[in-house]
Amino acid sequence: MKRLIPLAGAMGIALITGSNAHALDGEALYNTGTNPPCAACHRQGQGDTPETGNTDDWAERAEQGIDALVATAQDGIPDASPPMPPMGPQASEEELRAIIEYMLSQID
Numbered sequence: 001m002k003r004l005i006p007l008a009g010a011m012g013i014a015l016i017t018g019s020n021a022h023a024l025d026g027e028a029l030y031n032t033g034t035n036p037p038c039a040a041c042h043r044q045g046q047g048d049t050p051e052t053g054n055t056d057d058w059a060e061r062a063e064q065g066i067d068a069l070v071a072t073a074q075d076g077i078p079d080a081s082p083p084m085p086p087m088g089p090q091a092s093e094e095e096l097r098a099i100i101e102y103m104l105s106q107i108d
């Protein structure tokens with residue numbers, strides 16, 4: 001019976017970790033979560049990059065809805081200038097969603 005106690009403790013930790021995964025910090029991931037980070041291009045609107053916080057740059061793109069934007073971030077945009085790398089290999093879908101929710105929260 002004693003062996004059940006540490007097992008229950010480990011399960012408790014697993015549950016706590018699981019619930020934290022939903023509270024991702026989109027702003028921090030935007031700044032440092034990938035290489036290059038989203039901020040490297042999106043903060044200043046490098047080339048054709050839609051600038052974070054610029055409503056004109058984002059209004060039409062945002063109309064696609066978050067699911068389409070997450071899918072685009074996973075695949076990247078190879079023929080853009082500068083080309084946006086596929087972020088799927090570097091960040092989970094949940095992380096990309098948190099980042100893009102942060103980016104969209106910066107426009108009116």
Ligand code: HEC
Binds near residue numbers: 070072077081099
């Ligand atoms: C190397 C530069 C670069 C980096 C780094 C970058 N992007 Fe982009 N991103 C672009 C460019 C350029 C476009 C616009 C492409 C176009 O529409 O021609 C774009 C467009 C987008 C769009 C709009 C897609 C659409 O359908 O209109 C989203 C969403 C996006 N990026 C998310 C991200 C996220 C999230 C990250 C980090 C995980 C990231 N980007 C990192 C260059 C970059």
